[in-house]
Amino acid sequence: MTRLRTPLKxxxxxxxxxxxxxxxxxxxxxxxxxxxxxxxxxxxxxxNVHGGYDAMQAALAHPxxxxxxxxxxxxxxxxxxxxxxxxxxxxxxxPAWSITLMLLNRFVFAIAAIAxxxxxxxxxxxxxxx
Numbered sequence: 001m002t003r004l005r006t007p008l009k010x011x012x013x014x015x016x017x018x019x020x021x022x023x024x025x026x027x028x029x030x031x032x033x034x035x036x037x038x039x040x041x042x043x044x045x046x047x048n049v050h051g052g053y054d055a056m057q058a059a060l061a062h063p064x065x066x067x068x069x070x071x072x073x074x075x076x077x078x079x080x081x082x083x084x085x086x087x088x089x090x091x092x093x094x095p096a097w098s099i100t101l102m103l104l105n106r107f108v109f110a111i112a113a114i115a116x117x118x119x120x121x122x123x124x125x126x127x128x129x130x
Contacts, residue, residue, distance in 0.1 A: 030078050
């Protein structure tokens with residue numbers, strides 16, 4: 001018996017064809033953000049390498065440096081979360097484990113981003129108070 005349905009009709013309703021593109025674009029945007037903020041952070045660290053903690057604290061007291069540090073942390077955690085999601089989607093095939101690890105992935109990177117942002121804010125705000 002031959003089917004009279006076209007391949008497009010067979011594919012409809014099997015899921016969105018847009019989610020992969022959105023994920024791809026997010027990875028590229030965070031990679032570009034990491035490129036620019038990473039270069040800035042490396043330069044900031046190299047300029048203050050001999051001054052130790054006090055020099056870095058003074059550098060983060062400037063709002064521009066603190067904003068770039070926060071942007072770097074957020075972009076880094078978001079990019080890493082997207083990358084781990086791809087790895088989990090490719091290598092974890094059990095539905096229960098997949099859902100559990102996807103949630104854990106998001107949770108761990110969200111906590112890491114929040115902790116990093118709070119650390120930068122604490123260092124910069126303490127330095128501004130001195």
